[in-house]
Amino acid sequence: MLWWTNKRRVRTLSNAALCVLLLSFLPLAAEALPLIDDRGAAIERKRPAARIVSLAPFITELIYAVGAGGKLIAVSAYSDYPPAARALPRVGDAATFDVEKLLALRPDLVIAWKSGNSLSEIERLERLHIPVLVVEAQKLDDIPRVMRLIGSAAGAADGETAARNFTDRLTALRLRHRDKRLVSVFLEIWHSPLMTVSGRHFASDALTVCRGANVFADAAGLTVHVNVESVLAADPEAIVGGASNEDRGALARNWQRFPYLKAVRNGHIFYLHPDLIQRQTPRILDGVEQLCAALESTRKPAGSPK
Structure with missing residues (x-):
């Protein structure tokens, strides 16, 4: 009886030692995975x-x-x-x-x-x-x-x-804005030459979180050269820009010669620091929050505080 007990104990110890040995190889196996x-x-x-x-x-x-x-x-x-x-x-x-x-x-x-x-x-x-x-x-x-x-x-x-x-914060932003009215937007990433992005660009994806509609979403490529006439034809409710502009004042001055453009007429020209909308990093969600706040102001009745 004692012999069997000792044998079982030895076998148990051997199994335990084998488990430790196998577990010791797991980090090596994980590191080896490409x-x-x-x-x-x-x-x-x-x-x-x-x-x-x-x-x-x-x-x-x-x-x-x-x-x-x-x-x-x-x-x-x-x-x-x-x-x-x-x-x-x-x-x-x-x-x-x-x-x-x-x-x-x-x-x-x-x-x-x-x-x-x-x-x-x-x-x-x-x-x-x-x-x-x-x-x-x-x-x-x-x-x-x-x-x-x-x-x-x-x-x-x-x-x-x-x-x-990042995922939790993005999900919360989407939930907060999912029922908002859609707002048409021209995303200006450069002014001279005039450039925007298509719907395949992550900046356009950021716009959709805020229920913004990129007026050049269907354009070919990622970054797109456009002419002023095509922006006038689209007549966006808002213009969002950065990059080649130092601030909102510079951005607005570039568009003041088109007072009949809806975004200009209503003062819906918004500046975002390019790093907050054109870099694929956690800070882009800071830009999305600013963008959503800007588009929300376009949804308010005329004459109400922005």
């Missing part, structure tokens, strides 16, 4: 990235948002938020980057912008055995997904929390 980026490419990883280069300002901001800013060793031009990013070395801009300078920094991960960075230069880095994670956020709902992807690549514990917070 990340699938927005090209559909598999990025092999043995451990979280520790030396990261960002090739777009919004990517820089997202890296900080998931708590991995301390792993950044270089960024692209115009990476100005948060302020800590301004102190980092620059390796180029969104359109091109200095491959030799980047290689000298010995990064273990480069995070690139699918629609902004050169594919040939990305492939060159990969031929030189530099892992490149390529991301794209075309809609607001893509932003938390990209945050999770970057957080996973960097081993950042805050990635999931940041993503959930």
Whole structure:
């Protein structure tokens, strides 16, 4: 009886030891799983990235948002938020980057912008055995997904929390405005030449949260050159702009020569800081809140306080 008890105890201990051994391999197995980026490419990883280069300002901001800013060793031009990013070395801009300078920094991960960075230069880095994670956020709902992807690549514990917070806040904004009257809007992203965005652009997606209707939603491409005559024909209830304008005054002055335009006639010209509507980061929800407040003022009866 004693022999059986001891044998069973030994077997129990052996099973426990086996479980511990198997569990010890789980982190290694999880680390070995490749990340699938927005090209559909598999990025092999043995451990979280520790030396990261960002090739777009919004990517820089997202890296900080998931708590991995301390792993950044270089960024692209115009990476100005948060302020800590301004102190980092620059390796180029969104359109091109200095491959030799980047290689000298010995990064273990480069995070690139699918629609902004050169594919040939990305492939060159990969031929030189530099892992490149390529991301794209075309809609607001893509932003938390990209945050999770970057957080996973960097081993950042805050990635999931940041993503959930973004989704919760976005859901609340949609619920708050879903029954509002639709307002037609011209989104001006540049004045000379006059440019807007189509319905496939994330800035247009932001507009829909506020029950705004992009008057050029059906245009081809993402960013679109338009003429003044087409804006006059659309006669939007509101004009929303930023980028090439310093403030609302500059934006309004550009349109004052068209007093018969509905948005001009009613004073429904609104300025948004471009970083709050043209960067795919958590701050875009600050821009959405400002945008929703602006469009709400267009729904008030004439003569009522705005």
